[in-house]
Amino acid sequence: MNDTAPGVAPAKPKSEGGSGLGRYILVRFLLIIPTVFILVTLVFFLMRVVGDPISASVGGRLTEAQLQERLEDAGYLRPIWVQYFEYVGQTFTGNFGRTVTDNRLISEILLTYGAATLELALYALIVALIIGIPLGMLAAYLRDRWPDAALRIFAILCYATPVFFAGLLLKLTFSVWLGWLPLSGRAGTRVQLALGRIESPTGIYIVDALRTGNPAIIGDVLQHAVLPGLALGLLTAGVFLRLVRTNLIGTLSMDYVEAARSRGVRESRLVRKHAYKPALVPIITIMGLQIALLLGGAILTETTFEWRGLGFQLAQYLGSRDFVAVQGIVALLAVIVAVTNFIVDVVAALVDPRVRY
Template structure:
């Protein structure tokens, strides 16, 4: 029995890894189909009016868009396996280069937003569960509903209008012009993630500048999923407080606050970890609107630009990268959840 249980974790991880393959295949297929059923063709959409009909047809042939659909599908899957996501029409860049140059800004924004969501959502959910059906509980629940339901661009505009100026916070870009210039001049952009690079540089001015630019976009995006964590923690605190071992602890004279902190709170974190993968997908979707609102130089902002330019290849490549990232993050979360909660493996 012991050997069977000890082997369950590797077996669970293997099963999850194997499931990733069909998940990615389904996502890639959906991306391919959705973009192919759109009216027109990508070459005409991006270059129509710039080239004559003969030149457009030559370009379509060269790029394989005149091939049978099944051949296009096979070429698409083959290129993704080789990590070749194509070359953009509008600026003739490899999609992977666009991801490398702009993905760091999206990563910084997403991670900062996630930290803010956890720092707000978990304590507020704990308070709401601890003081059920009281004024604090009602206020916190209403706050969670509003932050989740409010349009993200509207929240961003409110923060820009009423928070940025009183606190002296910037409302556009990822850093000041001076910081960007000197970071590039001194060769300090080593990781392509500005947030990491400024900390590695050790320059307090650069660090402060980047954090100031990051605060409002991260807060806007973090509020989007803060309500999810509030509800999750609150519900699980209430369930845990009604369990037998909590009643036994209280019967031994342990105070309710101690029971809440030592027992109920820990168990309430398990479902939070479970839904991290799903919330990461929500954050990536919200990042597109957040980056547009704050002119944040990330993948979401570039995606909007490519959509406006009707750059079919760029949109397909970036959406594919987003989809694969979500699947891999979900896999990681499943593994971490299995390590924390052994019940998941069985």
């Protein structure tokens, strides 16, 4: 029975789109806290399995009395649970501790070397998008033919090849044999000195190079970026290629695409105009996971190409058994990954409303 008065239109239910998006963003933001807490906890206890950081790093160079004094000053003689809660409290205030070998703040290391890792990750992401998306579209367009099979094998090789091995092959081919590109580093010595002289450098060499307006400096920075960006970008390009291919084939079988096909629309136009954008939505969703993959791969890439970023420093501290530095940098990277995933989730919700529910 309808209780609405005659002549009065029934009230429309309020749209839940805006509230759904706000609720989704709030929930995703709040999830950052337990995610970071769990990661920091795992890193702390895994590092403590090998013993206290001071004994592991410089214990062999100190007398027993000096070692005990250092342990007492650093608080490592206290119960493990006291150290844990103190470390968690410091982490959530932005204090990731000091290194044992050179007594530097971990946050200072981030500011000094984080820009280099960010720049490398951006290069790799650009390479992955440029290679993965067009080749994924081509594989979907030529599905079940020999080019499709070849591209799928290429995607598997990209993902399965260790990034350091790909880097060594690229260096051997383009630097040693052909001599086209620099062997290592972020820029030549003269260019680094020139970039250091500019006012308020960002630490991202391509940005600082563009600010100089000097084509020679810009070209040198880009030449040094090609091989590291390609080595790390191919790792993610394989994932994007297969993801775009799978989603594009699924989209091409949708009813609205079949309707357009029945009207005589060419297959190439169907791919470009009707199926391309819907197939890219999963790329945005998975991009947050790929950031973690890129940061992990950056450690090996930076070491292979002597790209002095966070990954390179992490490898150096691992070699010197400075587990305080390792613990702080890994925890810091965990925070970066968690925040990046939050941003990607929000972008995905804005692009595809289905993600919110």
